[in-house]
Structures are given as C-alpha cells and as structure tokens.
Amino acid sequence: MSALTFTLKQAIQQRVDVSALTPDNLAGKSLSDIAAIPLDSGRLKLRVDSLFDISGDNAEEIVFNNASGKLDYIGSKMKSGRITVNGGAGSYLGFQMRKGEIVLNGNADAYTASGMAGGLLHVHGNVGDFLAAAIPGDRKGMKGGIVLITGNAGERAGDQMRRGIILIEGNVGSYCASRMLAGTIGVLGSVGDYVGYGMRRGTLLLTQPPKLHATLQDCGTHTLPFLSLMFKSFSNLPSKFAAINKNRVQRFAGDIANDGKGEILVFK
Template sequence: MSALTLTLKNAPEQRIDMAPLTPDNLAGKSMADIAAIELLSGNRRLRVDSLFDIAGDDAGNLVINNANGKLDFIGRGMKQGSITVNGNAGSYLAFQMRKGEITLNGNADAFAASGMAGGLLKVNGNVGDFLAAAIPGDRKGMKGGTVIITGNAGDRAGDQMRRGIILIEGNVGAYCASRMLAGTIGVMGSVGDHIGYGMRRGTLLLFSTPKMHATLQDCGSHTLPFLSLMFKSFKGLPSKFGAINRNRVQRYAGDLANDGKGEILVFI
C-alpha cells in the first residue's frame, strides 16, 4: 500500500477546514468515498476531489502535497496514523490531536497544537502566534504530547499550556509561557519580552538569560538530576534537543504574581 496522497490543485481563495481528513476518519473509506467528503470553506461545502488530486490507498499514512496557508485544522482530533504536510499549513494545526504523528515541512499559522493532548507534532519551519495556547473560551492550552519546532515561534507560545513538551530550536516572540499552568518548553534561540508573564507552574528551559520582570526571582545555580532524566527521554526525538546532556542551570522562579511555582531554567 502506498500513502494516501492529496495534492492541492490550486491555491484556494477561501480558508478550508481540513478537519475531516484525518487517518482515523478516512480508515476503511474507498477512493470514491474520500473524493465525496465535503470540506467547509466559508459558506460553501467543497468536495475533496474538487480541491485535491487523490492518489494512493493507505489512509493511515496521509500526505498532503502543495499545501497552502489557507488549510486550517489539519489533523484535528486525530487519534492514529500519520499526516505529512508538504507546504504551509494554516491555523489550528494538530488542534486537539490525541495520538499519532504530524510532520509539517513548511510554516504554520496561529494556534498550532492548541488543545493537543498527545502524539507528536513536528514542524520543519516556523509557527505563528499562540503555539499550544488555549483558544478563546478554553481555559487550558496544550494538554499533552510533544511539539518540535525547528524554526521560530510567534508570540504567546505556551499560553495557558497545561501539560506536554514543546521544543523550539529557533526563537520565540513575546509573552512566551504566559499564564502557563504546567508542562515543559525548551527554547534554543532568543525569547521576546515579558517571558513567563503570569506563569503558574511549569518549566521553561533556555540557553541564554532573558530579560525578566520583577516577579521572576533568581533561586541560584543548581545541578538538577531531573534534567538528566528529561534529556534521556528526548534522545529518540527528531530534534536537536535529543543531543543535549547538561544539567547545570540557573533557576528563576515565578511568576510570583500568580503563585510563583513556575521555573525558568537557564543553562550555565
């Protein structure tokens, strides 16, 4: 069996909701069934075969080629299989994803990994604002799983994140880990202003000391044994973080304006 491949014919004018196209939804469906699935686009419903050339038959291994930044909700709530996206993705990539694997070879827009509860999202590119954040109305952002970003992330990465691991190899924008509830975010590059604003719990791992506001307090330099364990668990991941083996850090705790049980660890 070869991977089920959807190749976008033309750049769409309206945004398209890709939520029905997940391996679990497509499992067992014939080519005709898949072609007949209707996708929401503005106030219209568009058949899959009107948008995509369809090839292959293994729905557990979905490939979206020629993808475009107007394709929203790729991999929404998926529970199995893998999706590979070649090109850019729109907003809400891996929204409420439960299991499986999504690889994006391109850039994603806002709210990637929002509500994600498990699985692996790897973005070989940049993501927009609100990575792993809660959408308005939700009280928690990402709730589990692993997110790897090889490029940069926008503002508010990890806003209200509850659990899981985000590894960003590039830079992040302002308000990283704002209102974070728990979980782990690693950033290899630079971070923007107001880091850890309103952070309640959770761990932020940095490679250089950021500008910090007054309610983040220095707790001194430490050798933390849990870091060895954490980096050991990263070993198999397709990320530069898998090669790290250091556990000596400067520990800053905060945000003291919001319980102050979070921590920002900076390698020394």
C-alpha cells in the same frame, strides 16, 4: 499499499477546514466516498475532489502535497496514523490531536497544537502565534504529547499550556509560557519580553538569558540532577535537544504574582 495522497490542484484564496481528512475519519472509505466529502470554506461547502487530486489507498498514512497556508485544522482530533504535509499549513494544525504523528515540511499559522493531548507533532519550519495555547473561551491549551519546532515561534507560545513537551530550536516572541499551568517548554534561541508572565507552574528551559520582569525571582545557580534524566528522555527525538546534556542552571521562580511555582532554568 501506498499513502493516501491529496495534492492541491491550484492556489486557493479562501480558508478551508480539512479536519475531515484524518486517518480515523477516512478508514474504510473508498476513493469515491472520500472525493465526495464536503469541506467548509467560509459559507461554501466544497467537495474534496474539487480542491485535490486524490491517489493512494492507505488511509493510515496521509500526505498533503502542494499544501497551502489556507488549509486549516490539518490533523484535528486525530487518534491514529500519520499525516505528512509538504508545503504550508494554516491555523490549528494538530488541534485537539490525541495520538499519531504529524510532520509538516513548511510553516504553520496560529494555534498550532492547541488542545493537543497526545502524539507527536514535528514542524520543519516556523509557527505563528499561540503555539500550544488555549483558544478563546477555553482555560487550557496543550494537554499532552510532544511538539518539535525546528524554526521560530510567534508570541504567546505555551499560553495556558497544561501538560506536554514543546522543544523549539529557533527564537520565540513575547509572552512565552504566559499563564502556563504545567508542562515543559525548551527554547534554544532567544525569547521576547514578558517571558513567564502569569506563569503558575511548569518548566521553561532556556539557553540564552531572557529579559525578566519584576515578578520573577532569582533563586541562584544550581546543579539539578533531574535535568540529566530529562535530556536522556530526549535522546531519541529528531531534535537538537537530543544532544544536550547539562544540569547546571540559573534558576528563576515565578510568576510570584500568580502562585510563583513555575521555574525558568537558564543553562550556564
């Protein structure tokens, strides 16, 4: 059996919702059934075979080739299997994902991992604003799972994040961990202004001293043994974080204007 492969025939101008193309939804369907699935594109409904060449027969492993940044909701609500994306991805990559694995070899747009509750999402590239953040009208962003980003992330990464782990090897824009409820975010690069703004709980791991706003409180330098256990749990991940083994940090508490139970740990 070979992976069920969708190869984009040509560049597309209008955004397309491909949330129907997940291992759960396609299990047991024939190629002719899959080809006839309608995909929303603005006010239009487009057949899968009008956009993609389809090959393979193993729906548990899906591949998107020549993928475009116009393809939204890749892996939305998936509960099993693996999706590999070669090219770009649009907004809402891994939206409300429950289990399984998504690997993107390229860049993604806004709201990557929004509402994600489990599984592994690995982006070999950059992501846009609102990584793992809550969508408008929702009170919680990412709820579980692991997100690995080898490149940079935009603004509001982890906004209203509720649970889970995000490890970013590049830089992050302003308002990282804003209104964070719980979970862990690690950043090897720099972070922008207003880091931890409105943060309630959770842990933000940094390797570079951030520019702090007035309601983050300096708690001094500490040796925290639990960090050794945390980094041991990262040792098998395909990330630069797997090689870190430090527990000496400068600790900041906050946001003290909003409970103040969150923490920002800067490695010494």
